[in-house]
Amino acid sequence: MTIEHIKIPLLLNQLEESITQAMEQRQVIDPIVIGIHTGGVWIAEKIHKWLKVKEPLGLLDISFYRDDFSQIGVHPKVKQSKLPLTVEGRDIILIDDVFYTGRTIRAALNEIFDYGRPRQVILGVLIERDGRQVPIRPDCIGAKMNLAAGQRVKLTGPEPLDIDFQSVA
Amino acid sequence: MLANKNLQLNSLGKLQHFLSIEGLQKSLLTEILDTAESFADMSEQQVKKFPLLRGKTIVNLFFENSTRTRATFELAATRLSADILSMNIATSATSKGESLLDTIRNLEAMQVDMFVVRHSLSGAAHFIAENAAPRISVINAGDGQHEHPTQAMLDMFTIRRVKQSFSGLRIAIVGDILHSRVARSQIHALNILGAEEVRVIAPKTLLPAQVESLGVSVYHDLTVGLKNVDVIIMLRLQKERMNSALLPSESEYFKCFGLSDDKLKIANKDAMVMHPGPINRGVEISSSVADGPQSVILQQVTNGIAVRMAVMSMAMQCNMRTE
Numbered sequence: 019m020t021i022e023h024i025k026i027p028l029l030l031n032q033l034e035e036s037i038t039q040a041m042e043q044r045q046v047i048d049p050i051v052i053g054i055h056t057g058g059v060w061i062a063e064k065i066h067k068w069l070k071v072k073e074p075l076g077l078l079d080i081s082f083y084r085d086d087f088s089q090i091g092v093h094p095k096v097k098q099s100k101l102p103l104t105v106e107g108r109d110i111i112l113i114d115d116v117f118y119t120g121r122t123i124r125a126a127l128n129e130i131f132d133y134g135r136p137r138q139v140i141l142g143v144l145i146e147r148d149g150r151q152v153p154i155r156p157d158c159i160g161a162k163m164n165l166a167a168g169q170r171v172k173l174t175g176p177e178p179l180d181i182d183f184q185s186v187a
Numbered sequence: 188m189l190a191n192k193n194l195q196l197n198s199l200g201k202l203q204h205f206l207s208i209e210g211l212q213k214s215l216l217t218e219i220l221d222t223a224e225s226f227a228d229m230s231e232q233q234v235k236k237f238p239l240l241r242g243k244t245i246v247n248l249f250f251e252n253s254t255r256t257r258a259t260f261e262l263a264a265t266r267l268s269a270d271i272l273s274m275n276i277a278t279s280a281t282s283k284g285e286s287l288l289d290t291i292r293n294l295e296a297m298q299v300d301m302f303v304v305r306h307s308l309s310g311a312a313h314f315i316a317e318n319a320a321p322r323i324s325v326i327n328a329g330d331g332q333h334e335h336p337t338q339a340m341l342d343m344f345t346i347r348r349v350k351q352s353f354s355g356l357r358i359a360i361v362g363d364i365l366h367s368r369v370a371r372s373q374i375h376a377l378n379i380l381g382a383e384e385v386r387v388i389a390p391k392t393l394l395p396a397q398v399e400s401l402g403v404s405v406y407h408d409l410t411v412g413l414k415n416v417d418v419i420i421m422l423r424l425q426k427e428r429m430n431s432a433l434l435p436s437e438s439e440y441f442k443c444f445g446l447s448d449d450k451l452k453i454a455n456k457d458a459m460v461m462h463p464g465p466i467n468r469g470v471e472i473s474s475s476v477a478d479g480p481q482s483v484i485l486q487q488v489t490n491g492i493a494v495r496m497a498v499m500s501m502a503m504q505c506n507m508r509t510e
Contacts, residue, residue, distance in 0.1 A: 099232060
């Protein structure tokens with residue numbers, strides 16, 4: 019997909035379709051939806067509504083689980099994670115906006131597993147870009163793209179949701 | 188004279204050691220408060236432990252007893268996933284004649300990463316920070332009559348949580364200012380953070396000479412000093428530090444400087460009451476005030492963990508980056 023073709027509703031439709039297939043294949047029962055702060059929560063809110071999940075949306079801020087603490091330190095404004103009462107034995111649909119290196123998802127999984135052992139986790143992201151650094155990848159995506167060196171993609175929102183491309187010198 | 192204040196900061200101006208409030212910038216104190224806010228929120232979660240300092244070893248070096256401070260430092264380190272070693276100095280090598288420096292060298296050889304130091308001598312934490320290996324951070328958990336910076340920061344954190352801002356606040360610090368390292372740190376912190384007025388209220392015998400030079404208004408009458416005050420910080424009478432009779436009697440002290448319900452009414456209606464603990468009921472404060480609706484004494488204890496987590500993680504991160 020090229021940058022010109024990026025349209026949020028289209029990506030959301032693709033992601034929902036992909037999640038439907040994954041849920042069927044993996045026989046997901048009564049899932050919990052969890053979004054990763056900040057952009058992941060915006061997308062997860064839509065997925066949560068679309069799936070008509072009764073349990074409140076789970077919120078995850080992985081700042082205290084990051085592996086680059088020694089480089090960037092503690093961000094002074096970390097948001098509170100709010101997970102459902104129990105994740106033990108549950109099916110989880112974990113949502114983020116952009117999948118890049120995979121380190122955010124590693125941190126998110128570590129945090130979730132601190133709360134209990136889910137039966138399975140399905141990872142859905144709006145955009146999967148190139149640059150994976152650890153053996154983790156999404157199960158469901160809205161779109162996949164390769165970016166030029168130094169290019170960054172970021173979801174802006176919450177209303178309206180949009181995609182912002184930046185070049186980092 | 189104490190060591191160079193800039194010893195606390197690395198070349199990037201980040202906190203490497205936390206030894207004193209004096210000489211720090213408002214932005215750094217605010218960063219500590221903001222970081223502590225995140226940790227305070229986390230303590231309301233089901234899982235209160237995070238892997239930030241996993242693999243790091245923190246040594247509690249308490250040359251003076253302090254159950255509460257030591258416990259909150261231990262809990263803070265544990266919640267950050269660090270390993271913590273609490274040294275009982277009374278039965279350790281220093282009591283057998285080993286010098287402080289030799290004790291430090293031996294602990295360094297055990298590859299520890301941080302010292303939390305409580306000592307009866309002013310400047311002890313500075314001394315250790317100056318002489319310890321550069322990879323080790325030092326946190327002052329109270330040195331003599333000098334400073335107790337983490338206690339002051341948890342007090343600032345408690346005030347900010349209740350009052351939202353320091354601007355326009357009138358704060359009274361009441362009691363044994365002379366022997367209180369906490370009061371000294373509080374005065375510096377309140378002035379740096381922009382409080383409207385800091386008052387000290389005490390008998391002349393419990394005030395240091397030229398206390399006005401710290402940037403405070405001085406009162407010797409509690410009923411006058413409490414007027415229009417938003418925050419009242421009561422201090423413990425440090426009888427163990429008094430080497431002469433500075434007071435007629437405890438009952439006389441309570442009559443003149445103790446905070447009772449009647450005295451509390453002199454302050455602003457929504458004034459908050461604080462005390463760094465341990466409290467002497469009926470000496471500095473009545474039970475009805477200490478346990479009353481305006482008291483935040485137990486909130487101070489809770490907040491101590493978040494503030495110490497913030498300071499430890501900031502200082503440790505600084506050292507990791509410069510490794």
